[in-house]
Amino acid sequence: MIKLNKSEAPDYLNDETVERLTVLFKDTGNNVWNHEKIKDALLLSSSSKCAYCECKLNAESNYMEVEHFEDKGSNPEKVVIWDNLLPSCKRCNGAKGAHDVLAEPIINPFLIDPKSHLGFKLYRLTDKTNVGKNTIDVLNLNHSERAVFKRFEIGEQVLSSIRDAHDRYQVWLKRGKTTRSKNILLGGIEGLLLECQPCSSYSATAATVLHCEPSYTKLVEILKEKGLWSDELEKLHDTSLELVLECA
Ligand SMILES: [Zn+2]
Structure with a gap:
């Protein structure tokens, strides 16, 4: 949410x-x-x-x-x-x-901003307040099939895209830093960040998994160091950060 x-x-x-x-x-x-x-x-x-x-x-x-x-x-x-x-x-x-x-x-x-009342742990929503607890219970937001499993699928997709981005970075590095390999790398990261924007389905889950994943943070650091991180990616990154639920 x-x-x-x-x-x-x-x-x-x-x-x-x-x-x-x-x-x-x-x-x-x-x-x-x-x-x-x-x-x-x-x-x-x-x-x-x-x-x-x-x-x-x-x-x-x-x-x-x-x-x-x-x-x-x-x-x-x-x-x-x-x-x-x-x-x-x-x-x-x-x-x-x-x-x-x-x-x-x-x-x-x-x-009200759901972040003030809800947290996230192992693809389940956790409550930070009574309002959060009521919300989870009343809307059945931790139903295993329709909610938790769906979040798991989205999270796995995000983690897989981060791994792909690391692989693409290695390709860019080892194959002479070509325009083609750079575009493939940056296109993949843009696609990943687009999945974590407010207009995307299950965006709170996608953004939370992304920003709680140390290998994503590492990837951003590397790309900034190499001068590959653009203002456009930074904008998408910042927007997705707004959606992150506190991870336990
Ligand atoms: Zn619904």
């Missing part, structure tokens, strides 16, 4: 429409939130990812659901209030159900 910034409310949700839809929901229980303009604006604010688990949405068989942070059953007044809506996957939305976030607060990543 990473900190997100909400885009502007869609024009569709003007005062008049909000009032009309709220009355309609109270009267009929209709899915008044299920509108393309609401869904598109939510997807835009999370790079088309679930706000909680960071899986990509709208891929085949992984459609977005509009999540009501404060449950719509207990708080019907907020059924289409923009600040109460989040883009979520079916599993996170289903796990959260009608959980009362006022009685037992969980992280709303549009409002």
Whole structure:
């Protein structure tokens, strides 16, 4: 989970429409939130990812659901209030159900930075606070198959890309420092860092594994020493560093 910034409310949700839809929901229980303009604006604010688990949405068989942070059953007044809506996957939305976030607060990543409440150990999320613990339990964020195993796969991919980068560095060094071998080396590192940006799926995991891995730190040192580290790579590196969860 990473900190997100909400885009502007869609024009569709003007005062008049909000009032009309709220009355309609109270009267009929209709899915008044299920509108393309609401869904598109939510997807835009999370790079088309679930706000909680960071899986990509709208891929085949992984459609977005509009999540009501404060449950719509207990708080019907907020059924289409923009600040109460989040883009979520079916599993996170289903796990959260009608959980009362006022009685037992969980992280709303549009409002608070998950880093303050969550840590990371052996591909599991750890809690630093009660809010962190509630979040993990309520959203089932340490479910072994859908969460922990997925993080493991992403982490292994990151570690494998770091190893490849070290190998490519050796090729560059030993084969006469050609432009071709340099481009292959730097292209690989750029690709690795792109996997750790806020727009990528499971970016908190990818960034945490990357920055907690000593051989990555070593690689950056070597490339800086050889004058190969560019401003562009530094920018991507810094952005990914913002997403890192504390490793235990
Ligand atoms: Zn999710």
